[in-house]
Amino acid sequence: MVETAASTDVPIDPIALRRAFGTFVTGVTVITTRDDDGTPRGMTANSFTSVSLDPPLLLVCVAKSASSYPAFTNAGCFAVNILHEGQVDVSGTFASKSPDKFQSVTHDHIHTGAPVLTDSLTWFDCTTFSTVDAGDHAILIGQVRAFGTSPTAPLGFCRGRYASVKDPLPNGWLASHGMIIGYLIEAGDGLLLRSDGKGGWVLPSARRRKADSQLVIDGGDALRLVPDETFLYSVFDVADSDPGYLVYRARLAGEGGARTRLPADLRFFPLDDLPDDAIATHELRSMLRRYVRERQAGRFGIYMDSDDGGRIAMIDGEARTWLQTSQDQGQ
Numbered sequence: 001m002v003e004t005a006a007s008t009d010v011p012i013d014p015i016a017l018r019r020a021f022g023t024f025v026t027g028v029t030v031i032t033t034r035d036d037d038g039t040p041r042g043m044t045a046n047s048f049t050s051v052s053l054d055p056p057l058l059l060v061c062v063a064k065s066a067s068s069y070p071a072f073t074n075a076g077c078f079a080v081n082i083l084h085e086g087q088v089d090v091s092g093t094f095a096s097k098s099p100d101k102f103q104s105v106t107h108d109h110i111h112t113g114a115p116v117l118t119d120s121l122t123w124f125d126c127t128t129f130s131t132v133d134a135g136d137h138a139i140l141i142g143q144v145r146a147f148g149t150s151p152t153a154p155l156g157f158c159r160g161r162y163a164s165v166k167d168p169l170p171n172g173w174l175a176s177h178g179m180i181i182g183y184l185i186e187a188g189d190g191l192l193l194r195s196d197g198k199g200g201w202v203l204p205s206a207r208r209r210k211a212d213s214q215l216v217i218d219g220g221d222a223l224r225l226v227p228d229e230t231f232l233y234s235v236f237d238v239a240d241s242d243p244g245y246l247v248y249r250a251r252l253a254g255e256g257g258a259r260t261r262l263p264a265d266l267r268f269f270p271l272d273d274l275p276d277d278a279i280a281t282h283e284l285r286s287m288l289r290r291y292v293r294e295r296q297a298g299r300f301g302i303y304m305d306s307d308d309g310g311r312i313a314m315i316d317g318e319a320r321t322w323l324q325t326s327q328d329q330g331q
């Protein structure tokens with residue numbers, strides 16, 4: 001018979017128990033809330049579990065010894081932010097006793113007022129459904145009021161170490177949920193194109209655009225863009241089976257991009273001398289022709305494809321900042 005530590009007269013060694021608990025593979029979250037005076041509070045937690053779909057509930061266990069414990073049990077709301085693989089440092093910061101953990105992250109209020117980390121794998125913004133006293137921890141049960149997720153890879157945790165999760169996205173997940181994000185990037189009178197490796201040219205692509213106007217081109221460095229000149233330009237499919245294309249237009253910051261170091265497969269072509277015959281697809285070619293035409297006229301449209309050949313909405317005037325517009329409207 002296998003000997004267990006279940007009998008009442010066998011004391012449980014807390015260190016051995018902690019090690020045994022630690023063999024359970026988890027993700028890593030940062031749970032966040034706010035103090036009475038609105039100061040954001042947060043800590044790293046891997047005790048997260050989904051609980052119920054109807055009503056939508058989740059739970060997390062908070063140590064009574066944590067300095068943010070009173071904030072979590074009093075605020076009436078909290079958020080669970082699941083970290084992605086690039087956030088080991090965020091986990092470290094929120095597991096520390098640093099007085100200003102939020103300095104190194106961006107956060108926002110979405111629904112309940114709990115600070116939601118804008119860069120995370122997935123977030124859940126919750127009101128507190130109930131709090132259950134449980135030994136040296138409290139079980140915080142939250143009712144999900146809003147949530148969001150992204151296709152990045154999760155950060156894993158097992159036996160006290162961070163772990164990477166192999167192939168976290170099932171086949172076809174990205175294809176059905178994500179689109180290819182292409183960029184029409186201008187510098188001076190040139191347009192940036194990428195070699196497709198087969199003698200053709202396509203648009204450079206990137207996984208996502210950063211709010212601070214840094215664009216990390218797939219397979220390349222970060223390019224700095226002029227924020228006022230980055231706009232949606234075209235949305236279309238090339239074939240039924242592809243994930244669809246979202247194309248932005250953008251301008252490289254700095255002097256004509258001349259000093260930007262580019263990967264070998266990227267090249268600027270003069271706008272009046274694009275390699276028309278070598279553009280990889282017919283859809284891309286017609287989009288580039290429209291772009292050159294509209295650029296000459298100084299007036300751009302946004303294209304959306306449809307069964308009857310698509311539609312273009314023309315945009316008049318210069319770009320204005322959101323702040324300026326809302327001030328003018330007295331908001």
Ligand SMILES: Cc1cc2nc3c(=O)[nH]c(=O)nc-3n(C[C@H](O)[C@H](O)[C@H](O)COP(=O)(O)O)c2cc1C
Binds near residue numbers: 043063097
């Ligand atoms: C991967 C990891 C998971 C953790 N999970 C939890 C948890 O689920 N509950 C908890 O109370 N503390 C957990 N901690 C410890 C807290 O993050 C740590 O005690 C933190 O300093 C508490 O912050 P505070 O005292 O500022 O509130 C975890 C730490 C790490 C590194």
